[in-house]
Amino acid sequence: MKDTETAHSDKISEITKDVEKCLINDYMVDDSLYSTPNFYKLTSKVNTEELKTPPFEVLLDSYRKAQSTKQENGDLNAISIGAINGS
Structure with a gap:
């Protein structure tokens, strides 16, 4: 059971890293262009x-x-x- 929990936790970490990469790098979510207000x-x-x-x-x-x-x-x-x- 412990091995299954560890494998599950590792997969969650991997998915989280992939999502962060996708959102931050590929879609530039944190790009300052989108945070600058337009007047x-x-x-x-x-x-x-x-x-x-x-x-x-x-x-x-x-x-x-x-x-x-x-x-x-x-x-x-x-x-x-x-x-x-x-x-």
């Missing part, structure tokens, strides 16, 4: 606010204005909101 220039709060979607009412008003402009220009594909609602 990014973040956009200002003003730029971030510009990216936000406008309120629904503003979008709807803009859409309705665009649709009425298409109808005034004779665009036959434009359907008025009133026609859809039955007005």
Whole structure:
């Protein structure tokens, strides 16, 4: 039984060394390239606010204005909101 435990312990040590070699040498886990933080220039709060979607009412008003402009220009594909609602 003692021989089996010793052989098992030796195999575990061998596997541990192989894993360390693989991770450290082959995959460069401890490479300083990966531990150095990357700095990014973040956009200002003003730029971030510009990216936000406008309120629904503003979008709807803009859409309705665009649709009425298409109808005034004779665009036959434009359907008025009133026609859809039955007005």
